[in-house]
Amino acid sequence: MKTRGLACALMAVVLTLYGLTQYGGLRSPDEEVVFLAGQTFATSWRLHADGGPEGWQGFGVARAADGHDYPVFGPLESIALAPFIRIAKAVDGTSWYRGLPLSPSAYVGDGYTDLVRGVTPTSPSPHALRALTATFNVLLTALGVLLLWCLLRTLGCSREVRTLAALIYGLGTPAWAYAGTLFSEPLATTLLLAAFWRAVDDNPRAAALSGMFLGLAVATHLSAILFAPFLLLVRGRGVASVGAFVAGLTPAIAALGLYNVARFGSLFETGRSVDPGAAATFGYGTWVWPWRGLYGLLVSPGKGILIYCPIVILSALAWPAFHRRCPRLAVVLASLIVVRLVFIAARSDWHGGFGLGPRYLYMLFPFLVIPIAVWMESAARAWRIAVAAGVGFAAAVEQLYFAVGEPFRLLHAVKDFYFRRGIDIFEDDRLYLDWNLSPARHLWRGWVGPWLLRASGMSVLTLTSLGALVLAGIFAAALALALSRRARTATA
Secondary structure, three states: OOOHHHHHHHHHHHHHHHHHOOOOOOOOHHHHHHHHHHHHHHHHHHOOOOOOOOOOOOOOEEEOOOEEEEOOOOOHHHHHHHHHHHHHHHHOOOOOOOOOOOOOOOOOOOOOHHHHOOOOOOOOOHHHHHHOHHHHHHHHHHHHHHHHHHHHHHHHHHHHHHHHHHHHHHHOOHHHOOOOOOOOOHHHHHHHHHHHHOOOOOHHHHHHHHHHHHHHHHHOOHHHHHOOOOOOOHOOOOOHHHHHHHHHHHHHHHHHHHHHHHHHHHOOOOOOOHHHHHHHHOOOOOOOOOOHHHHOOOOOOOOOOHHHHOHHHHHHHHHHHHHOHHHHHHHHHHHHHHHHHHHHOHHHOOOOOOOOHHHHHHHHHHHHHHHHHHHHHHHOOOOHHHHHHHHHHHHHHHHHHHHHHHHHHHHHHHHHHHOOOOOOHHHHHHHOOOOHHHHHHHHHHHHHHHHHOOOOOOOOOEEEEEEHHHHHHHHHHHHHHHHHHHHHHHHO
């Protein structure tokens, strides 16, 4: 199969699976805030999100000098959503949703109650609007898969190996489950992949593009700024390349600073510390010792990366071979991973709320696949490709389980159950550290999340089992392609 055909097949596979397993609505107050700001921007070119989500009034927003409430999150996600919202509103006018089992968006009308009860909303129009808009991350996550494929090509991986590696990222990490959300991590990660793709070319033009993509990622999710020094270290940089990188980075950073000044009078004020009472009420992050967060991010039942993204184990085993072939890049990525892990662990909100698994480590997921790809490519040994394909398949089945199950409804139901009994499961992060409350343990007996699959009437386990057969075919085809290339190389 030709290179372009492989890329098209890769995109077709991930877009189809992401689309089928999309929830079809918004379940987190973070998502609702981003949507509300995008809705305002689509009509008035402003980024108000007055009041915040229904039922969580004041969450994720801060009152600015002009009397309006603005999101405390990066603005680029809402800006990028605006055209999607305009299109969704036009389609919504056709009442396309009549008779369909729409998923309830939790912060619209009775959406929260409908989500906990597992029923279709009785006033479907605003829920249908959000369902259409939520396709944004389906497209962005698939684009991220393609960008990783391109990055691996730049690193010298064959088209067959990079196709298998891109599948491992797209289907074998929580990127799959997050494609059905409206969180900002997929957009920020896709932009970071573009930044790294350009950073591996050591010339000023590529460096400028790398800086530009990083700036856009920071405007999406502020913590992306942690990637800045590592992007500069990917290659040995001359003065011209460093200057070009800074020049590319500056416009987005300057625009973000001016946006903060216009709202809150300070370059560095995003809105989180404007109202100390709101920060205390909604649990915005504060600096803490990282030990509890490190445990939580690595092995906890609710957020541990070893549980929710187990390809990290194969990535670690592949690292020595990766370091032998790409020593500078291996050191840069290892340093980046450690810095981000410790930084997030040192925040009281290390868990990232109701997102599945370690949400704030999402930006690292594609970079965990790079060592695996280089390990497969670095020696003419078929067993390496077979092991990677087998691990990727097993990880993809796990991610399918997470995508088909409904973790948000489970978490909301658990919260309500304990709150009615006077028990605060958020105290000391109990929700994320208790095996009895782990989504990995309980999703199989719950509600089917994706609205298209829910109409089948099948259970989570049945859908996961049938989907595993499809995934077996996909990974078997990718394995056969990679092995055939090895055979051609060996006989050449």
